[in-house]
Amino acid sequence: DAGVTQSPTHLIKTRGQQVTLRCSPKSGHDTVSWYQQALGQGPQFIFQYYEEEERQRGNFPDRFSGHQFPNYSSELNVNALLLGDSALYLCASSLVGITMNTEAFFGQGTRLTVV
Amino acid sequence: AQTVTQSQPEMSVQEAETVTLSCTYDTSESDYYLFWYKQPPSRQMILVIRQEAYKQQNATENRFSVNFQKAAKSFSLKISDSQLGDAAMYFCAYRSGTGTASKLTFGTGTRLQVTL
Numbered sequence: 001d002a003g004v005t006q007s008p009t010h011l012i013k014t015r016g017q018q019v020t021l022r023c024s025p026k027s028g029h030d031t032v033s034w035y036q037q038a039l040g041q042g043p044q045f046i047f048q049y050y051e052e053e054e055r056q057r058g059n060f061p062d063r064f065s066g067h068q069f070p071n072y073s074s075e076l077n078v079n080a081l082l083l084g085d086s087a088l089y090l091c092a093s094s095l096v097g098i099t100m101n102t103e104a105f106f107g108q109g110t111r112l113t114v115v
Numbered sequence: 116a117q118t119v120t121q122s123q124p125e126m127s128v129q130e131a132e133t134v135t136l137s138c139t140y141d142t143s144e145s146d147y148y149l150f151w152y153k154q155p156p157s158r159q160m161i162l163v164i165r166q167e168a169y170k171q172q173n174a175t176e177n178r179f180s181v182n183f184q185k186a187a188k189s190f191s192l193k194i195s196d197s198q199l200g201d202a203a204m205y206f207c208a209y210r211s212g213t214g215t216a217s218k219l220t221f222g223t224g225t226r227l228q229v230t231l
Contacts, residue, residue, distance in 0.1 A: 033218060042119075042206050042221030043160075056218055088158060094217060103150075104219060106160035 002027060004093050004107035012113045013081050021076040021110045025093030032074040033104065034066060037088040049074050050096055078112075086114045117142045117209050121222035128197045129230050135182075136192045136225045138207030147211040149183065150219070151192045154204040163205070166190065194227075202229045 005024045013019050025032050031050045035043035045058035049068035063079045072093075078085055088111050092104040118141045128134035140149070151163040166174045166183050174181050178198075182191045194201055207222040 031217075035219075040224075042208075042223050043219070045218045045220070048218060058218070090158075090160065092160070092219070096217070102217070103162055103165060104217070105162075106152075108157060108159045111158075 004091055004105050006089075006091050006107035006110050008110060009108065010111045010113075012115060015081055015083060015114055017081050018077065018079045019081060019112060021078075021089050021091075021112070022073065023076070023091030023093075023107060024073045025091075026105045029093035029095050029105070030072050031094045031096045032068060032072065033092045033094070034074070034076045035090040035092065036060070037090055037109070039087070043090055046076070081114045083114050086112060088112075117144075117147075117211060117220050119207050119209050119220050119222040121207055121225050123225045124223075125226045125228070127228040127230060128194070128201075130197055130199060132197055133193060133195045134197055134227065136194075136205050136207075136227070138190045138192070138222055140188050140190065140207070140209050142188070142209065142211065144211050147209060149181075149190045150208040150210065151179070151181070151190075152206045152208060152221075153201075154206060154224075156203075160206070164192065197229050199229050199231075202227055 007022045033048040034046040037043040047057040052068045065077045068074045088109045090109045091107045094104045095102045120139045147168045149166045152160045164176045178195045180193045204224045206224045208219045
């Protein structure tokens with residue numbers, strides 16, 4: 001059973017560029033959440049997708065956007081990259097609607113470096 | 116808004132000994148979940164243990180156990196018989212709501228070193 005997979009694993013971009021990160025959830029999961037983890041910090045919630053809609057959003061600017069596809073996979077897009085966007089981006093999947101007791105499974109993340 | 120605080124940036128323990136990592140949180144909700152995640156150098160967050168707020172009994176998973184003090188809003192992790200493979204960053208996390216409101220709020224982490 002494949003867990004949560006993210007691509008690419010590493011990425012280097014220039015300031016002002018745009019980037020797309022991809023996530024495939026664990027088999028059977030229908031909800032994808034994205035987190036940004038700056039160096040030496042805990043992950044910060046960016047947003048969550050369920051039924052192809054953004055359901056909840058953290059304190060991130062509109063430069064951060066996303067999408068969920070019918071197969072539950074998701075993309076995170078960041079426009080007009082800033083040096084401060086350099087971080088590890090984590091994707092987590094879970095199953096909605098059964099009980100509160102659904103744990104989130106994380107991928108290995110995408111390390112984004114903006115130069 | 117909920118906050119999670121980990122006041123120990125780094126901890127060190129000798130192999131086979133016991134160590135306790137601290138976590139406090141702030142919330143006005145009565146029903147929520149608390150988690151400890153481990154993040155090794157491979158970067159993947161791995162769930163260590165979970166505690167439901169409505170359960171008075173402290174959760175236990177093999178060598179890992181928690182001390183959940185709901186009134187004090189404290190949630191510490193005890194690792195017994197520490198092993199070299201336990202060395203990692205440990206994050207305390209809070210989750211409220213159901214379904215689509217299930218975002219996680221993390222603390223800043225504690226780096227655990229395990230020495231011989």
